[in-house]
Amino acid sequence: MPKLFLVTRxxxxxxKTIFHLGGSSSTLIATNAIAEQMETKPSSxxxxxxxxxxxxxxxxxxxxxxxxxxxxVKKALSIIxxxxxxxxxxxxxxxxxxxxxxxxxxxxEHIKSEKLIDRIDALLEFPKYDPHGDPIPxxxxxxxxxxxxxxxxxxxxxxxxxxxxxDTSPTFLKFLDKxxxxxxxxxxxxxxxxxxxSLLIKLANHELSISHQIASNLYVKINY
Amino acid sequence: MPKLFLVTRxxxxxxKTIFHLGGSSSTLIATNAIAEQMETKPSSxxxxxxxxxxxxxxxxxxxxxxxxxxxxVKKALSIIxxxxxxxxxxxxxxxxxxxxxxxxxxxxEHIKSEKLIDRIDALLEFPKYDPHGDPIPxxxxxxxxxxxxxxxxxxxxxxxxxxxxxDTSPTFLKFLDKxxxxxxxxxxxxxxxxxxxSLLIKLANHELSISHQIASNLYVKINY
DNA sequence: ACTAATTTTTAGATTTGTCTAAATTTTAAT
DNA sequence: ATTAAAATTTAGACAAATCTAAAAATTAGT
Numbered sequence: 001m002p003k004l005f006l007v008t009r010x011x012x013x014x015x016k017t018i019f020h021l022g023g024s025s026s027t028l029i030a031t032n033a034i035a036e037q038m039e040t041k042p043s044s045x046x047x048x049x050x051x052x053x054x055x056x057x058x059x060x061x062x063x064x065x066x067x068x069x070x071x072x073v074k075k076a077l078s079i080i081x082x083x084x085x086x087x088x089x090x091x092x093x094x095x096x097x098x099x100x101x102x103x104x105x106x107x108x109e110h111i112k113s114e115k116l117i118d119r120i121d122a123l124l125e126f127p128k129y130d131p132h133g134d135p136i137p138x139x140x141x142x143x144x145x146x147x148x149x150x151x152x153x154x155x156x157x158x159x160x161x162x163x164x165x166x167d168t169s170p171t172f173l174k175f176l177d178k179x180x181x182x183x184x185x186x187x188x189x190x191x192x193x194x195x196x197x198s199l200l201i202k203l204a205n206h207e208l209s210i211s212h213q214i215a216s217n218l219y220v221k222i223n224y
Numbered sequence: 225m226p227k228l229f230l231v232t233r234x235x236x237x238x239x240k241t242i243f244h245l246g247g248s249s250s251t252l253i254a255t256n257a258i259a260e261q262m263e264t265k266p267s268s269x270x271x272x273x274x275x276x277x278x279x280x281x282x283x284x285x286x287x288x289x290x291x292x293x294x295x296x297v298k299k300a301l302s303i304i305x306x307x308x309x310x311x312x313x314x315x316x317x318x319x320x321x322x323x324x325x326x327x328x329x330x331x332x333e334h335i336k337s338e339k340l341i342d343r344i345d346a347l348l349e350f351p352k353y354d355p356h357g358d359p360i361p362x363x364x365x366x367x368x369x370x371x372x373x374x375x376x377x378x379x380x381x382x383x384x385x386x387x388x389x390x391d392t393s394p395t396f397l398k399f400l401d402k403x404x405x406x407x408x409x410x411x412x413x414x415x416x417x418x419x420x421x422s423l424l425i426k427l428a429n430h431e432l433s434i435s436h437q438i439a440s441n442l443y444v445k446i447n448y
Numbered sequence: 449a450c451t452a453a454t455t456t457t458t459a460g461a462t463t464t465g466t467c468t469a470a471a472t473t474t475t476a477a478t
Numbered sequence: 479a480t481t482a483a484a485a486t487t488t489a490g491a492c493a494a495a496t497c498t499a500a501a502a503a504t505t506a507g508t
Contacts, residue, residue, distance in 0.1 A: 010465065031486060044466055046487055051464095063473055063486055094343035104337045113328045119318035234495065255456060268496055270457055275494090287456055287503055 007057075009110050012079055013038065014048050015057060016109075018068055019076035023058075028065035077137040082117050083109035084130035084137075089120055091131045098131055098183075099173035133164020133183060133219055149222070151187065151199070152215035159188045160220035167217040176218075179208060187220060231281075233334050236303055237262065238272050239281060240333075242292055243300035247282075252289035301361040306341050307333040308354035308361075313344055315355045322355055322407075323397035357388025357407055357443055373446070375411065375423070376439035383412045384444035391441040400442075403432060411444060 007015075017037050023029040031049070035042040053060035057072040068076060086108040090096040096104070111117075118139065121127075128144065129135055135144040148163050162185045165172065176182070180203065190207065191200035197212035231239075241261050247253040255273070259266040277284035281296040292300060310332040314320040320328070335341075342363065345351075352368070353359055359368040372387050386409045389396065400406070404427065414431065415424035421436035 008464080032484090040465095041467065042486065043468080043488080047465075065486095090340075093347060094340070096339070096343075100339070104335070104340055107335050107337070111328070111331050113331070115320075115324070116314075116318070116328055119320070123317060232494080256454095264495095265497060266456060267458080267498080271495075289456095 007055075007075065011048070011052060011055075011057070012075075012110055014045075014052065015068065015072060015076050016079050016083075018058065018066060019073070019080065023067040024073045024076070026059075026067050028061060028067050030065045034066075074141055077141050077143055079109055081137040081139070082111070084134060085117060085120050085124065085127070087130045087132070088124050088127045088136070092124060097173075098177070099170040101131060102168060129163075131183065132168060133162075147221065148219040150216050151189075151201075151218040151220050152197070152212060154189050154220060154222065156189055156192060158222055159186060160222045161186055162218060163221045164219035165217055166219060172217060175214070179210075180206070181208075181218070231279075231299065235272070235276060235279075235281070236299075236334055238269075238276065239292065239296055239300050240303050240307075242282065242290060243297070243304065247289075247291040248297045248300070250283075250291050252285060252291050254289045258290075298365055301365055301367055303333055305361040305363070306335070308358060309341060309344050309348065309351070311354045311356070312348050312351045312360075316348060321397075322401070323394040325355060326392055353387075355407065356392060357386075371445060372443040374440050375413075375425075375442040375444050376421070376436060378413050378444060378446065380413055380416060382446055383410060384446045385410055386442060387445045388443035389441055390443060396441060399438070403434075404430070405432075405442070 014034070017034055018029055021029045021033055021037060031042045031045045034045045038045075049058060049060045049066045052058040052066070052072070056069060057075060058066040058068055060066045083105045086105040087101040090101045090104060091098070121139070127136060133148065137143045150166070151160065151162075154160050162181060162183055164183070165176070181187075185203060188202040189199055190202050193199070197215075198209055199212070199215050200207060200209050202208075238258070241258055242253055245253045245257055245261060255266045255269045258269045262269075273282060273284045273290045276282040276290070276296070280293060281299060282290040282292055284290045307329045310329040311325040314325045314328060315322070345363070351360060357372070361367045374390070375384065375386075378384050386405060386407055388407070389400070405411075409427060412426040413423055414426050417423070421439075422433055423436070423439050424431060424433050426432075
């Protein structure tokens, strides 16, 4: 029986980052990519890669990169589940706004108590998505892949519903608030400008021109 | 302007322990006492005492012990406030029992977000006492000294209300549950046995004989 | 007041997680 | 295919928080 039960906060952060960079399903993630994402140095990543490999959490091929093992994926999903449930809690129960939740959830996701997160889940009535529209992994490790797409890829005259964001920076989220674009809003693509790929979109009560950069950071789901 | 804003988790635990051992109000607390309480070694306490003294959080007299400065007391109250509010949250909102809350609250008390704890406070409608009957420090640093006393000190035939416990171990709390002694219960002292100082007490629906050790770990408030 | 016992501190070592700088490997370019 | 550039790893160092063992100071006993 391997003793995989002591995972430090730092280790958890690495696991989460590797998952977000696509390191489940045997895709090797480069040391540099992890270092950049975590704002640390590549040599630190190498050190941690070895330690996580020893614990059976990642597969590490020298000079090639790392990916999560089955155990690692499970651990990652558990952390992401906690993070997203806490985000829902902060928004639904404590009236935090979109852009305020991330920083606090980064801390709360490391609290070690199975009972705690299960009770939070129940209190929130088992939500399926977090405030950014990202799916919440199940207690059993199930993970719903969402059929969302970027607004920039939606065809002309299609009607879609805003379900999330790619860029989660406060700057971007504040821009959305200012322009009255919120989760669940209906968006129709009226025009696509060939010159700069900007979009003219129609919201509930107003029309709006948005740049390609904006459109390629907004996730939507097309209605059938 | 002193930079007192980086306090590590470990430092917070020392601050809290010193406070609980009576180290506010310039009473010097011995290195050994702190070490015993925290299940660490005296030499580690000395190291930390120096560090906290450098930061202006404790006053440290070599070979004599430490006590909290004004800044230290403030910091301690802030941690205790968080700890107790989280305990109320766990019991009131997530149906945790008396004996389950402490361990989780020990983790939650270190979450750094003023807004978070203020919103939790509001969600709970600004409680004054935690589930063990201990008062919750105010946001402004006010701290209600409770006029509670040990059941073992209550005179014969007086009626008192159970407001808290001194020993917070699961063993003790489970004993209380089993004998149907709960927070808010009315207790009358019927007899005091001279031989072993055990007490015969009267509860709502039953009488019960309890040892001195039990009685000296139960806090009550006498009704006027 | 003078030992003896206890408490506290110092000095040096350990672990975790990080860093810098140098060495090595891989990738890309001509 | 050889070399230049980029990425990665190694080696050695450092800070935080802890420990052990030895030295120093305080307290207590007679």
